[in-house]
Amino acid sequence: MNLKKLAENLLFALNIYIAFIALFNNSLYVPNWLLPVGRLHPVVLHFPIVLLILTLISVFFRLRNEQHRQIQYHISSYLLLLAALFSAITVITGLFLSREEGYEGNTLTRHMWTGIAIVFVASFIYRIRNWLWKKVRFYKIISICSIFLVAATGHYGATLTHGEGFLLPRKEKEKQVVAFEDALVFDHVILPVVRDKCASCHNPRKAKGSLVLQDSASFVKGGKTGKLFVPGQPEISLLLERIHLPDDDDKRMPPPGKPELTGQEMELLELWIRGGAGFSAKLAALAPGDSLRELAGTFLDTQEPFDFPAAKEETVQQLTNNDRLISKLSRESPALAVKMYNSVAYTKEKLEELLVLKTQVVSLDLNKLPVKDDDLKIIARFQNLRRLNLNFTDITGAGLMELNALKHLRNLYLSGAKVNYNGLKSLQAMPKLQQLAIWSNPLTEAELETLQKENPKITFITGYRDDGIPSKLIPPRLAENTVVFNDTLPLALEHPIYGVDIRYTTDGSDPDSILSPLMQKGAFISQNTTVKAKAYKDGWLSSDVSAFTFFKNEHKPDSMYFLAEPFENYRGDGVYTFFDGELGGMNIYRYTKNKWVGFRNGNLELMFLYNDPAVVQSVGLHTYISSGEQAFPPEHIEVWGGANERDMKLLASIKPLMPQEKDEREVKIINVGFKPEKVACLKVVAKPLMKQPPWSRGKGEPAMLMIDEILVN
Amino acid sequence: MNRNAMEYNLNLNRRRFLSRLSVGLGSVALGSLMIPDLFRRGGDDAEAFVPGVPHFAPKAKRVIYLSQNGAPSQLESFDYKPKLREMMGMELPESIRRGQRLTGMTSGQSSFPLIGSYYDFHQYGESRAWVSDLFPHTSKIVDDICIIRSMYTEAINHDPALTFFQTGAQQGNLPSMGAWLSYGLGSENNNLPAFTVLLSRGKGDAQGVYSKLWSNGFLDSIHQGIQFSDSDDPVLFLKDPKGMDRQNRRKILDHLAQLNDITYKEFGDPEITTKVQQYEMAYRMQTAVPDIMDLSKEPDSIIKLYGPDCLIPGTYAANCLLARKLSESGVRFVQLYHQGWDQHSNLPNEMAGQAKDTDQASAALITDLKQRGLLDETLVIWGGEFGRTNYSQGKLQHDKYGRDHHPRCFSIWMTGGGIKSGMVYGETDEFGYNIVKNPVHVHDFHATMLHLLGLDHERLIYKHLGRRYRLTDVAGHVVKDIIA
DSSP states (O other), X not given: OHHHHHHHHHHHHHHHHHHHHHHTGGGOOOXXXXXXXXXXXXXXXXXXXXXXXXXXXXXXXXXXXXXXXXXXXXXXXXXXXXXXXXXXXXXXXXXXXXXXXXXXXXXXXXXXXXXXXHHHHHHHHHHTHHHHHHOHHHHHHHHHHHHHHHHHHHHHHHHHHHOTTOSSOOOOOOOOOOOGGXXXXXXXXXXXXXXXXXXXXEETTEEGGXXXXXXXXXXXXXXXXXXXXXXXXXXXXXXXXXXXXXXXXXXXXXXXXXXXXXXXXXXXXXXXXXXTOOSSOBGGGSOTTOHHHHHHHHHSOOOOOOOSOOOOHHHHHHHOBTTEEEEESSSSOOOEEEEEXXXXXXXXHHHHHGGGGTTTEEEEEOTTSOOOGGGHHHHTTOTTOOEEEOTTOSOBGGGGGGGGGOTTOOEEEOTTSBOOHHHHHGGGGOSSXXXXXXXXXXXXXXXXXXXXXXXXXXXXXOOOOOOSOOOBOOOOEESSOOOEESSOEEOOEEOSSTTOEEEEESBSSOOOTTTSOBOOTTOEEOSSEEEEEEEEOTTXXXXXXXEEEEEEOOOOOSEEEESSOOOTTOOXXXXXXXXXXXXXXXXXXXXXXXXXXXXXXXXEEEEEXXXXXXXXXXXXXXXXXXXXXXXXXXXXXXXXXXXXXXXXXXEEEEOOOOOOTTOOOEEEEEEEEEEEEEEEEEEEEEEOOSSBOTTSTTBTSOOBEEEEEEEEO | OHHXXXXXXXXXXXXHHIIIIIHHHHHXXXXXXXXXXXXXXXXXXXXXXXXXXXXXXXXXXXXXXXXXXXXXXXXXXXXXXXXXXXXXXXXXXXXXXXXXXXXXXXXXXXXXXXXXXXXXXXXXXXXXXXEETXXXXXXXXXXXXXXXXXXXXXXXXXXXXXXXXXXXXXSXXXXXXXXXXXXXXOOSOTTSOSEEEEEEEOSXXXXXXXXXXXXXXXXXXXXXXXXXXXXXXXXXXXXXXXXXXXXXXXXXXXXXXXXHHHXXXXXXXXXHHHHHHHHHHHHHHHHHHXXXXXXXXXXXXXXHHHOGGGGSTTSHHHHHHHHHHHHHTTOSEEEEEEEOOOOSSSHHHHHHHHXXXXXXXXXXXXXXXXHTTOGGGEEEEEEOSSEEEEEEEEEEEXXXXXXXXXXXXXXXXXXXXXXXXXXXXOXXXXXXXXXXXXXXXXXXXXXXXXXXXXXXXXXOOEEETTEEEOTXXXXXXXXXXXXX
């Protein structure tokens, strides 16, 4: 029981001690070595809260059994004693803590007195616990009151640490919306950053280091350590020194655990101090290109506040259709943007229908619609327009003065419309116009210069101007993709640019701008021909020469078959490949779909059959030759012909020329000519090269023979 | 049957008990501790999200993405590293490489000789940005663009890297960013799809692009990217079949819609209404598309601007011109892919060809958008899926070398809607190997893009298979520094 007595006495002593320091609070001096005791406050304060609440709540749950109730009584009185003791210790530590810098104001006073009240109330309850135990109702009332007292103290304490309003759900940060022209550097850019990142510890309620960062006056005043900044000299300004200290430095601001300043915010503060740390300067007054202006601009929320009421949802719905899209600027904004489409369906009435929304529409896009000068009168009634797109409309300058009624208009796009100088002059009366697009308008350089001089506030978008240096045309191309023909082929070359002259030759020479014939309808070719063509147009450089080779293939067999199978990786479309009229191109890569048939080790052996005997005098093999890819011409070719498959004679046999080491890869026809012969049956045999020449990549190896088309004439 | 069900329910074993009760409760408690916002904002964002309306007023309304597929080398384009020329042929120091994983193509290489750019660099514009001589037209518009030299990604091979860039995940089959935008912002022109795709291929070594890159993933199929090809039939299956006229088609669609309506009332599957919408849009596209694809009415000055190649269907230049026309007509997201930038060997030669094919048209697109007043509201992005190594792949010769894949840093440029112009952002070390300042991850890039379009990447959410999906997964920061 000694321990209990001791505790009771201690409690009594502490009560007196607390009463004493509370009364003479202001004239007390706390030595430095005692201050750390104060910092225990946040640790110990949780004990009395829990103990008190536990004890006080237990009053409401009395046990029925008499014996048990006795035990409950004892336990609760011990708990109460403990709670009162801890309350006292907490209050003492709290009183010490409050001596440290940065704790001032009403909240602190309230916290202090409610805390002290708890100690006395708890001690008092402990004293009269015997009496209270019998007056159950009275005990309950006292318990409820005490719990409220604990809650109030806790709340004030938390407000001190976490700041005002920490209990309620945090509201979305309300950023002050201000137009760029009206924004002040300090009020609208610097102060919000400081409020966001510093004010939780540097405010009138809790001024750590006696520093308050609330307004310009408190900024100038500085704190305990001195002035915050020296205008124009960021190097010796305390504020910048503190925010730039390394992470582990005690004096670094913001301290660990608090939201950090971003690099941009630090840069912003530095630029502001370097620039003289003015409090009344306007952002717009800074020179364009000034770093502070540029950076501060990004902090500014320049989203314009619209003060007009939103339109009815149904009205917007009704007016929206496939040619007219009406969209909200953003979720909460009453402002609307309208974009209209379909030049065929456009009428003035469609614009007029929108007048129901004339207050809400801030952006109107009529790009490429046949808007007439007269329609501008309707447009002028959309009083809140900020942005108007009239590119490529049918307006002339005459009606533009109507738009002067649009007092908020900032961006006006007139590119490609036939707007002249006089029309544009009338736009000077627009107060807020910032950007004017006049690319591709009928304006002379001099007129443009005058306009720019007279309207320094407006940015003119003049766009791409032809520098007069002609550029090169692309070469002509084939209108139809046919290069293999049976009898005659209409020659059709084309060029995508309007008004281009195509001149061509058929003799292999390069086309000439005067002498070579012009491409015209009705031209045709009737034999194997290489056409070279070039495109010409005034104001352009003539194109490179393009060359197209056309092949005549007069006697397409009625049926045909392989006498020997081709190489497995190059089968093309089988035997039909040779007469499908499509060339294989310069890519024989076997995994891409291609039109090449290849032979290696085995001969090309093909049989062609004609229902009606044909008079034949040549057979041409369209062959891919590339020593690097081991594709060579055949060693020799034989052509056999006759009336039927069993009765054929050798018509011709040749040994084609082999490529040399330096030769580029090419595709060419290897032609076998002979005396005209009437045949119903034709056999072609070509033997791939068995040993590639010693200089080649595949020396000594058998070569590939690649054929994509066979021409029988 | 009933007995089985009963038995199954009685078999409440330990694992099921835990997963049902304690894990559920515990994770709520733990989650609220670890994620303080869990209860503050509730999980209702996905339900509260209204598709088709931005969260806040957007700076850009549309995107044109010029994807340079295969990964153009940053060291021959926008990241100037004179040191590499000085140290040509010397080994890449291990202090720089720091155990970076390599692709299978160079992991067997015994030496990693540094190689500087074959092409010279010069500074241009008021921003004094360094651009290589391969991009003479881009160098003229440096004051309009923001070059980011500090992009980095996670994947080291083309397909995962490209998929990551397009969908925010390497595995594929998630919605592409164009689909997300279509979902988030809706269409600006009901006669055209909100997301279109254009392909072209240069002469350089090419890597494949597949339709999974423009997939709608789990979003409604109306958000899928529609590929426009260079053939006579730019959009497949759009034309009426032979022997059917428009009136006929209209009648069919009307009757089909009635049938679909009945089915919808019976089953309530939202995909049915999506289908009806798609049929209707396809019907309207029949008139809108030929108009867009017709380049013959473009004036000579425009052809000169983009270069005469722009009239050859299927070229990058033609696609750039088409992109402008589509974007002008209100297509939210125009995705271009230009293949052929994978220079593992013969880089100086191949890259010159690639640059020649793309440089003029890319710059022309910017100029053209600007002169129509469209650049303010159109975000244009140029870039590949990762960077290339500062050492040579294969045998090193002064004018003949290759570069392998390098995810740790690469350069892209952005311009238009809300992007700061004339800016060079981020920095790599003098070896061009690691980022030393302002790194931008692919997720950051996505977050920034969505932000410019008025969408909060943390609130653009779609619930699918029991979890909430975002384009930026659970990462991404808006790069405020590059926003004007």
